Amino acid sequence: MEEAEGLESGSAGADAAGASGVDPIAVALALNGASREKADAFLDEQRALAANQSALIADQRHHLHEQFKHLTEQFKQLRLGTWEKRLGVLLRIATAFTGLAIAAGLAFLIWDASQSNGLLIEPFSVPSDLAARGLTGQVVAAQVLDRVAVMQAQTVSQRAQASYANSWNHEDIKLDIPETGVSLTELDNFLRVKLGHDTHVTGEIVRTPTGLSLTARAGADATPSVTGTEAEMDALVQRLAESIYKLTQPYRYAVYLNGHGRAGEAMEILKALALGRTVAERPWGYNGWAVASQDSQGPMVALGLMRKAILVGPDNYLPQNNIADVEAELSLPEQTIADARKALQILSGPGHGRISAEALAIAPDVTQAFIDMASGAYHDAAQKSSDAIASGVKTTGASARLALAETGEHDLEAARAAMVEPFGSELVPGLNALAGIVANMTIAREAQDWTGMASVADTIAPLAQKYPGLRLFALTMTAPLLAYADAQLDRKTEAEAVIGATPADCYNCLITRARIAELEGQHVRADYWFARAIDGQKSIPFGYSYWGQALLDRGQPDAAIKKFTVANQKGPHFADPLEGWGEALMAKNQSHLALAKFAEAEKYAPNWGRLHLKWGEALVYASKKDEARAQFSRAAQLDLVAADRAELARMNHG
Secondary structure: OHHHHHHHHHHHHHHHHHHOOOOHHHHHHHHOOOOHHHHHHHHHHHHHHHHHHHHHHHHHHHHHHHHHHHHHHHHHHHHHHHHHHHHHHHHHHHHHHHHHHHHHHHHHHHHHHHHOOOEEEOOOEOOHHHHHOOOOHHHHHHHHHHHHHHHHHOOOOOEOHHHOOOOOOHHHEEEOOOOOOOOHHHHHHHHHHHHOOOEEEEEEEEEEOOEEEEEEEEOOEEOOOEEEOHHHHHHHHHHHHHHHHHHHOHHHHHHHHHOOOOHHHHHHHHHHHHHOOOHHHHHHHHHHHHHHHHHHHOHHHHHHHHHHHHHHOOOOHHHHHHHHHHHHHOOOHHHHHHHHHHHHHHHOOOOHHHEOHHHHHHHHHHHHHHHHHHOOOHHHHHHHHHHHHHOOOOOOOHHHHHHHHHHHOOOHHHHHHHOOOOOOOOOOHHHHHHHHHHHHHHHHHHOOOHHHHHHHHOOHHHHHHHOOOHHHHHHHHOHHHHHHHHHHOOOHHHHHHHHHOOOOOOHHHHHHHHHHHHHOOOHHHHHHHHHHHHHHOOOOOHHHHHHHHHHHHOOOHHHHHHHHHHHHHHOOOOHHHHHHHHHHHHHOOOHHHHHHHHHHHHOOOOOOHHHHHHHHHHHHHOOOHHHHHHHHHHHHOOOOOHHHHHHHHHHHOO
């Protein structure tokens, strides 16, 4: 233990000596046998050497410290240079982006200016006394602008804006007030003048011996002067605004006139467009002329003009769709389907029929509804017509078409509701009114309200007198309904006279001839007319279905089933032949087989009271009493004619 402590003490002493800069081993060797003087001299020499070494070390430390400070400064300079370079790169990138943004903005201004096609109304020149009283040129221009904008907003057209020679809408009608100084607005105006296609309207008011004369100019063209007294200023401004609208937007102005009971004026403008030199306007002129002519000149003239519109504009949807519409009203279902399919093809083409985006959203449904109606798919047609009306885009006779589709699927409650607010009546007032009469008569026929049908028909004659073009339309649209009501009311002579005046190619008219003959017990004659109807329209299901019903009423269920089978093949979504087929199977004591027919018919006429009544009867005979009660309960909630309601009462108490 003590030896260990001694060793430790010796080590500590050696360390202490070494710390003073004197080598203890050297000291021990030097002192061994040396005199004190020599030893002291040697020690002094060693101390001096140690001091020199310490000074050298301190100097080296100082130099190292200075070098470290220098390296630190260099490192700072390097870091600062790096950040300066980075900032320089970022600045160059920001400058490049700014340049690109300015270039893009300028490019957009140039492109937008080149596409501009608005109506710019400049301040009018007015007499100084009028200006002094507040009627300045800017005020007059603003009044004219307001009137033009109102007319534009009231113009209902499905035509695409880009198809107009001047394609401005109410948002593009602006006052053109010069500005001073250099600004973005001034640059935009400059570019529009150089690159755009804006129509600039100028005008003046001058005093005359009798009052005032107002004139406007659009480019090189001038409106006729409007004259009157100062007290008539409002009316003068309105007339001038109409002249400007006519000069700059003749097609839209014609549509505006036609929708405001001025069809004669509209037709003259549309004729001029159809026969004019502006190729892009000719199909629109013919189509508008055709639509306006229906009330005054009838369907054959209208069809001829619509076909001319297709010849000069084969990619134009509206005249092609209008052809299908007129053919439907003339009861030519196969032709209706063929032309409606052509209209759908045009819609799917690159130009989408040249109609507006709003119209394009509903056009396929409107056209498909023609096809559905002509093939008996009334439930499908009702859904498409309802969707079209809900869109808010106006189409002539929309409510009447919806009511007819809902009557076809035997949903009288919905059909009556559809006729509460007629839609689109301002476009062709006479034809639209006739379509409403047809819808109401058809609803009455479904309800077997024969007297009601005849009373509704009393409104046809005065309407046709006011609109002579409706006479042929009335023969195909209302005459079959009126003749059948007369036959039901046992007015045979009147019925034969009315139906005898109808066209020989009118499909519904031929079927009605057969049904009237059937009511009179003339079965051979009825079969003749059924065959005539089918021969002219072989792919249409209605003739087969009505013939099948007649055979069933004669007590020939097997023959009836054959007709119903063909009708179902021609119109697989037509509920009537399926329901008739089910009744024929019941007549053969095969009620269990009838259930499938009734279930299928319900897909296409879910609210048909008679269907649910007969379905319930079949379930009774099939010993399914609970299910039968459910069908009877459903039938009781729906429209039933008197005979069917009496039968339902018997079944519920049976």
